[in-house]
Every structure is written in structure tokens, then in C-alpha cells.
Amino acid sequence: MRLEDLIAENARRLGPSAYTRSGPEEEDRCSASHHGKSIGPLGPWLQGKGGTELKCLAVGTKEVLLEIYRRLLSAYGPQGWWPGDSAFEVAVGAILTQATSWKNAARAIANLKRAGVLSPEGLWRLPAAEIAELIRPAGYFNQKAKRLRAFLELVREHDGLEGLFSLPIEELRERLLAVPGIGPETADSIVLYAAEKPSFVIDAYTRRILSRLGLIQGDEGYAELKRLFEENLPRDTGLYKEYHALLVRHGKVHCRARPRCGGCPLGDMCSATGS
Ligand code: SF4
DSSP, X not given: OOHHHHHHHHHHHHXXXXXXXXXXXXXXXXXXXXXXXXOOXXXXXXXXGTOOBOOOSSTTHHHHHHHHHHHHHHHHOXXXXXOOSSHHHHHXXXXXXXXXXXXXXXXXXXXXHHTTOOSHHHHHHSOHHHHHHHTGGGSSHHHHHHHHHHHHHHHHHTTSHHHHHTSOHHHHHHHHHTSTTOOHHXXXXXXXXXXXXXXXXXXXXXXXXXXXXXXXOSOOOHHHHHHHHHHHSOOOHHHHHHHHHHHHHHHHHTSSSSOXXXXXXXXXXXXXXXX
């Protein structure tokens, strides 16, 4: 089942609390089996849009995702993520924060800065063992030192970060994924936040929040969740950055491992409210 159809089913179950109405043009384009079925009145947040009844939920997925975004932005404000003084620092941070908190990664970055080696040339001059010692606060420091060296090799193959980041987005992503220890989340973080190209980042917070909202089953693959966002949101680097950062914030403030649902900005759209 396509995620868009799952969202449609859940909208029917949740009733008038969420989702939207498509315009006639979008309905014409929709070939989903549920097309044309009414699911009742629109929720309060849609009243200002002049809609009264939901006709086609498959095309409503984009409205669902944008409504979540609007609510999170209104609740938390712009996040300004990812911190870093340069694209290289952001890329290094994406590798260092694997399997650890940002706080620990930031301590490792501070060590690299203090040592004056936070540049492709500076890090390249250091043996892996010295890099490992500097990044010790980030944990798994021997593995991460090797990953940084492998990333630096990729950078050098393209005559520097600018050359690497000038690759078309899919090619850049593939090259990054070919680096040992760089998986989809890290690759997309580098593409989005360091190279400033629109590649949506999926992480554990995204999966947890969307599962609890009832929008996904939770066992979907990374690529499927990435597709859900990218096919239903405008292809916009700023939007992708802010959306991902807001989901992280929401996962830390309200939708934690043990959720704090009181005052949650998504509470009336959520099938798991009440914890
Ligand atoms: S209502 Fe609770 S479970 Fe649902 S999104 Fe908010 S914090 Fe998470």
C-alpha cells in the first residue's frame, strides 16, 4: 500500500480532525481507489480555506505534511539547524553525530577547531590515530576517524569540497553512500545541510512521530519515507532543512520515547494522544 493511501485510510479513521480537500484539477489527476469518497467535514484548521468536505485524500497528503510543518513552526519557531561555520564543518558534524548526541559531536568539533585542523587539508595531514584522539568525545572514535579519512579521500578525488558538491544531487548522494560508514541519513544530512541541495533527511524522530500520528505503519524503509516527503512537498532546500529540524525538536520536546502529549501542537491530529 502506498503511504498516501495509508494516510487516506487514517484520515477516514480520525474523522474531521485533520486533512484536506483537493481542488477539481487535483481530483482529476487522482486515480486512487478511494477517489471521490467523502470522509466528512473538514477540521477546524481548514475552515479558513473555504473547504467543507474532503473528496480526495490521496492528493491531501501534501496538505497533511504542510499542516504538520506549519504547526511545528508556529510552536517552536525557526530552528536554524545545522550549526557550523563552514560546509566542511557541517559535513564533519554529520559523521561525528552518528550514534551519539549532538552535544558529544560538538565537543569533538571543538577539539578539531582548537587543534586548527578543521579543514580538508588540516585533517588530511593527520594520521587516523590522531584524528581519533581529537574526536574521542563523539564515541566510536576509531571508526569515525576512518570514516572521516574515507570522506576526505572522496573530497580529494573531486579537487575539494566545492568540486564534490557541484555534482548533480543524485550522483553526489551515490558517491557519499559509497563511502564506508556513510548511510542514507548521514548522506542526506551532508547533501541537505552542507551541499545545500534538496534531499530530505529521515531519522528516528521522523519515523516515531509519523507512526504515532498514524500516518505510517513504522516499518517502512528509509527510501519510502524519503519519497513520501519529497513527492508531497515543494522541492525546497530551506523547507527540507526546517522541516527536519522541527521534527527533531518535536521529538525532543513532546514526542519523546515516553511522549509528553499535554500541549502537543499535533495533539488533535494524533492517533496516539493521551500518554
Ligand atoms: S500527541 Fe503525543 S504521541 Fe501524538 S505527536 Fe504529540 S507528543 Fe507525539
